[in-house]
Amino acid sequence: MDQAALHTLLLGAWTTAWISAVAVAGGVPLGLALALLREARIPVVGHIIVLYVSLGRATPLVTLVLFIFVGAPLLGIPLDRYTAAIVTLLLNTAAFNAEVWRAAIRSFPHEQVEAARAAGMTRVLIFRRIMLPQIWITSLPGLVNEMTFLIKASPAIGVIGIVDLTRVTNRISAITYEPLPPILVAAALYMVAIGTLVRLQRLLDARAQRLAM
Amino acid sequence: MNKWEILWNHREMILGGFKSTLVLFGVSAIAAFLLSSLIVLAIRTGRAPFGRVVRGVVDGMRMLPFLIYAYLLYYGLPSLGIRFDAWTAGFIALITYHAAYFAEILRGTWATLSTGQAEAARAHGFTTFMMYRRIILPQLVLRAAPVLGNQVIICLKDTAFLSIITVRELTAAASAVQSQYFIPFEAFIVAIGLYWLTSMLIEALVARLGFAAERKGLGYKLAAVRR
Secondary structure, three states: OOOHHHHHHHHHHHHHHHHHHHHHHHHHHHHHHHHHHHHHOOOOHHHHHHHHHHHHHOOHHHHHHHHHHHHHHHHHOOHHHHHHHHHHHHHEEEEEEHHHHHHHHOOOOOOHHHHHHHHHOOOOHHHHHHHHHHHHHHHHHHHHHHHHHHHHHHHHHHOOOOOOOOOHHHHHHHOOOOOOOHHHHHHHHHHHHHHHHHHHHHHHHHHHHHHOO | OHHHHHHHHHHHHHHHHHHHHHHHHHHHHHHHHHHHHHHHOOOOOOHHHHHHHHHHHHHHHHHOOOOHHHHHHHHHHHHHHHOOOHHHHHHHHHHHHHHHHHHHHHHHHOOOOHHHHHHHHHHOOOOOOHHHHHHHHHHHHHHHHHHHHHHHHHHHHHHHHHHHHOOOHHHHHHHHHHHHHHOOOOOOOHHHHHHHHHHHHHHHHHHHHHHHHOOOOOOOOOOOOOO
8 A cells, every 4th residue: 555545544534533523522412312301201202212212223324324315305405425424323323322321310319319409409400510410420431332333333424425434445446456455454443443442431431430439 | 106106016125135134134143143152162261372362353353343344354355365255255244243242242241150150060060061051151141131132233233234245135125226216215214114123023032031031030230222
């Protein structure tokens, strides 16, 4: 592989990185919103969210990204491929993040909420000042774990023509006729990214355990 | 003609794709499980350096996206003179990739078993392999059922990646039908519905395993977060 090929490969890595980052930035708060709505026990809304999470767990990203990219314009929502990719990854990761957040909310000690209420705090204030700072710490390892799964599923966006870190290896080998080197370098880059996140997850997990004492 | 009617008239294509997906998934999930149970046995009972190497490979595999691994087998290996057709590459990729995940789950669960059992089994004259098959492995499966179930569902979803290396499975079939007759909504909704149905069946099966575990006093916490 020459300099030009390496440059192309890094562009692919950058595409994977920024699209995943945007999806995570949107998917984490959306997951929290879904978890809160579900725990609020509003009759129909709860069922819809359960259905959403169940579908999200079962749908392959390749299928979902094709569905959104080809289907959205028919609903009068024109989506360029990048938006379609971000929406797909975001909707998918939000479903899993919702489960992580929900587990943290469920295990939150109720005594704290009662104490805060007795002190005259409003529900919003209790959530913002008491719950969120703590469930954030307990959820973070799970959320980082989910990010590694998002990166591992992200090559699906190549199917709608986005040249990500996986797809870019096709581009390079079409010129060099040597598919093996770019695939190996791309695999190594994925391993570095995911390995770093796994290590981060362990650190965060240790911190969460310590603070849970 | 109604779009659903068009789809109905071409149901053979979709159902053919679904059948391919089920074959890919079913064969691979079972083979991956069998392979992983051998890997775990090798890690636990093999010589230390061997076990370390196997664990290294398993850990490395778990840091790769499935598609780049499939690329490696399908597009990369022909440079070394090893050539597979898309189906074979797909099977090998699904089996070895998920075997690594299953192995890690089983290995982690084995660490939670008490050592007294193994000693008791040995005292009764069990060989290592027999003890593993009759005593250890069933417990590992029952204890780890929800986590294994999640991984099995990921295996189902990963079959869709194979459409990218030209395997004609469900997603490829839906894609072909939608581009030929331009019925994206109908084609993909049916495809997603079929994936969903399959994953519900898997979850029902896992729940039954859960009841079985409960009855045998091997209950587990139902923490079914992802993958």
